[in-house]
Amino acid sequence: MSFIRDTLLVFRRQERLALRQPAWVIIGLMQPILYLALFGPLLTRLPAATLGTTGNAYRFFVPGLLIQLGLFGSTFVGFAIISDWRAGVIERFRVTPVSRLAIMAGRVLRDVVTLVVQAAVLVLVGVAFGLRAPVAAVFIGFGFIVLVAIGLASVSYATGLLVKSEDTFAPLINTLVVPLLLLSGIFLPMTLGPGWLQGIARISPFRYIIDAMREAYLGQYFNTIMVEGIAVAVGLALVFLWLGSRVFVRENA
Amino acid sequence: MAIIEARGLARTFRSRKRTVEAVRGVDLTVGDGEIVGFLGPNGAGKTTTLRMLTTLLKPTAGTATVAGADLLRDPLEVRKKIGYVPQAIGETMGGTDPNCLVIEELLDQAGLYRLPRDEARLRAELLIRQLDLGGLEQRLVKTLSGGQRRRLEIALGLLHRPPLVFMDEPTTGLDPQSRSNLWEHIGRLRSDLGTTVFLTTHYLEEADVLCDRVFVIDHGVIVADGTPDELKRRISGDLVTLRVTGEESGAAAARELLDRQPIVREVTQADATLRLTVEHGEAALPALLRVLDAAGITLESINLSRPTLDDVFLTLTGRSLRDDSASAHAPAGDSATEPETATAGKE
Numbered sequence A: 001m002s003f004i005r006d007t008l009l010v011f012r013r014q015e016r017l018a019l020r021q022p023a024w025v026i027i028g029l030m031q032p033i034l035y036l037a038l039f040g041p042l043l044t045r046l047p048a049a050t051l052g053t054t055g056n057a058y059r060f061f062v063p064g065l066l067i068q069l070g071l072f073g074s075t076f077v078g079f080a081i082i083s084d085w086r087a088g089v090i091e092r093f094r095v096t097p098v099s100r101l102a103i104m105a106g107r108v109l110r111d112v113v114t115l116v117v118q119a120a121v122l123v124l125v126g127v128a129f130g131l132r133a134p135v136a137a138v139f140i141g142f143g144f145i146v147l148v149a150i151g152l153a154s155v156s157y158a159t160g161l162l163v164k165s166e167d168t169f170a171p172l173i174n175t176l177v178v179p180l181l182l183l184s185g186i187f188l189p190m191t192l193g194p195g196w197l198q199g200i201a202r203i204s205p206f207r208y209i210i211d212a213m214r215e216a217y218l219g220q221y222f223n224t225i226m227v228e229g230i231a232v233a234v235g236l237a238l239v240f241l242w243l244g245s246r247v248f249v250r251e252n253a
Numbered sequence B: 001m002a003i004i005e006a007r008g009l010a011r012t013f014r015s016r017k018r019t020v021e022a023v024r025g026v027d028l029t030v031g032d033g034e035i036v037g038f039l040g041p042n043g044a045g046k047t048t049t050l051r052m053l054t055t056l057l058k059p060t061a062g063t064a065t066v067a068g069a070d071l072l073r074d075p076l077e078v079r080k081k082i083g084y085v086p087q088a089i090g091e092t093m094g095g096t097d098p099n100c101l102v103i104e105e106l107l108d109q110a111g112l113y114r115l116p117r118d119e120a121r122l123r124a125e126l127l128i129r130q131l132d133l134g135g136l137e138q139r140l141v142k143t144l145s146g147g148q149r150r151r152l153e154i155a156l157g158l159l160h161r162p163p164l165v166f167m168d169e170p171t172t173g174l175d176p177q178s179r180s181n182l183w184e185h186i187g188r189l190r191s192d193l194g195t196t197v198f199l200t201t202h203y204l205e206e207a208d209v210l211c212d213r214v215f216v217i218d219h220g221v222i223v224a225d226g227t228p229d230e231l232k233r234r235i236s237g238d239l240v241t242l243r244v245t246g247e248e249s250g251a252a253a254a255r256e257l258l259d260r261q262p263i264v265r266e267v268t269q270a271d272a273t274l275r276l277t278v279e280h281g282e283a284a285l286p287a288l289l290r291v292l293d294a295a296g297i298t299l300e301s302i303n304l305s306r307p308t309l310d311d312v313f314l315t316l317t318g319r320s321l322r323d324d325s326a327s328a329h330a331p332a333g334d335s336a337t338e339p340e341t342a343t344a345g346k347e
Helices: A002-020 A025-038 A057-075 A080-086 A088-096 A098-127 A135-163 A166-183 A195-201 A205-217 A224-249 B045-055 B075-081 B101-114 B118-128 B144-158 B176-194 B204-210 B227-235 B248-259 B281-294 B310-318 B321-328 B331-346
Strands: B001-013 B017-030 B035-039 B062-067 B082-085 B164-170 B194-201 B215-218 B219-224 B238-244 B265-271 B274-279 B299-305
Touching: A002 A098, A002 B101, A002 B219, A025 A057, A025 A098, A057 A098, A057 A135, A057 A166, A057 B035, A080 A088, A080 A135, A080 A166, A080 B062, A088 A098, A098 A135, A098 A224, A135 A166, A135 A205, A135 A224, A166 B001, A166 B075, A205 A224, A205 B238, B001 B035, B001 B045, B001 B194, B017 B045, B035 B045, B035 B204, B045 B062, B045 B194, B062 B082, B062 B248, B075 B082, B082 B144, B082 B274, B101 B118, B101 B144, B118 B144, B144 B164, B144 B176, B176 B194, B176 B265, B176 B331, B194 B204, B204 B331, B215 B227, B215 B265, B215 B310, B219 B310, B227 B310, B227 B331, B248 B265, B281 B299
Parallel strands: B035 B194, B035 B215, B082 B164, B164 B194
Antiparallel strands: B001 B017, B001 B062, B215 B219, B238 B274, B238 B299, B265 B274
């Protein structure tokens, strides 16, 4: 099918460009690894009950860091499309017969591949620090962050293409991402918070996804937390993918 | 055969409160194999028209057939047939990624048009030769000179052998030498391949040298259309400036004499200098000399000058294209229009 062919063409081009400047992939990975190394050890001193895990703080912490990696890694990809737009590359592609949706899809695919590689490195480093979790859980976790990345990257590209200015894009994304991240209970369980904070935290979709990932890391695959997490992740991916694709396939740009 | 046929093409933009009619109904017919120039001051609707014809913007009214396909019903078919070289100056650049290699850009472009791999290689090699890009294949785009990068962007527009190429300000921002070099390449496109070229330009000299036909757009409508020569003739005729030897009385006599000639439309006198407006200056000159000679009037000098496209433009739009380009673009780019300015200044 030509859409798949076009998507792979855009993917290969973007992958090639990313590998030419691998610094960004490494910088993106540095942050969660620093948290793992410099913040993780603090959690190991907390009573296991506080974190709701059975004796291994990293089972709690690594899923949070994976979401953090996915959230930052994919919400800021829109930056790149602003410079592509400015170079005239987007317009040049839009005048060719290439699928306009593939212009986005190829990029999102590249971001997903990058993220999975980063996530694998993060999990391995986690194991070195003392993470012990079922292999199946690790893959389920990857599944969740892939869904998160598909949705967020799509919407980030669309936003970049709409605002067309880094000066607008950066504060916009920061304003949205930081509260969402804090409300998701990445570093500490939200259940430690007062009632009002727990109430607000219900609005962050990532809260449900992290909870489900943590269940998986504890070996619990079949329960309502998991069902909720999957529903939110799939719903989020579909809605954001749809929103993003609308910007790319519209007739005027 | 017409390769572009547009009727009543219009585009209205709506912002919060205002409605802006960027293009109010453009009729265009471009024949197969023509090189056509599209002139207009900034904001006249030039770029909007080009974006509609290249499927980047949907017209709010009107119809068009571009390269044999219906612009509104089958934009994908239009995209397959046309080449596009984006504007390289202003908000967005000419379409190449600074971090790509030259050869990667060419092969990716071939992929976008779904050329088979072998054919893509051959086309890339051919265009590298034709556009003097030899030896640059493995260079990053950001290391190219302005002229080289522009030639690459033109090569990308030609990769799939389109019968029709749109070029948005192909030579803006280039030094005069690169510019005339590009003119040669564009001219050869037509002579070697029969490619139709539709270009917008700020440079009247470019339209003059390169284009078979010129459309002038202002306030969203086409205000004139014709060969550069036709347009110039339509506006003002040619200008003959002559200086009579001796006293002012000689000039007065000459004036009286010339006024009676049917080929002379208008005579003005300032001391010993006469300025005449005539149709077809080259043909008029020998006749004028004969008449003056027969009357025993001797001349110190005589000079024939043609109206420039800028005069045409000024008459049609009330604005000088040159001023417009000077404010919008790099001063280096403007020096090529200087000879015309000098002639105009003498009048």
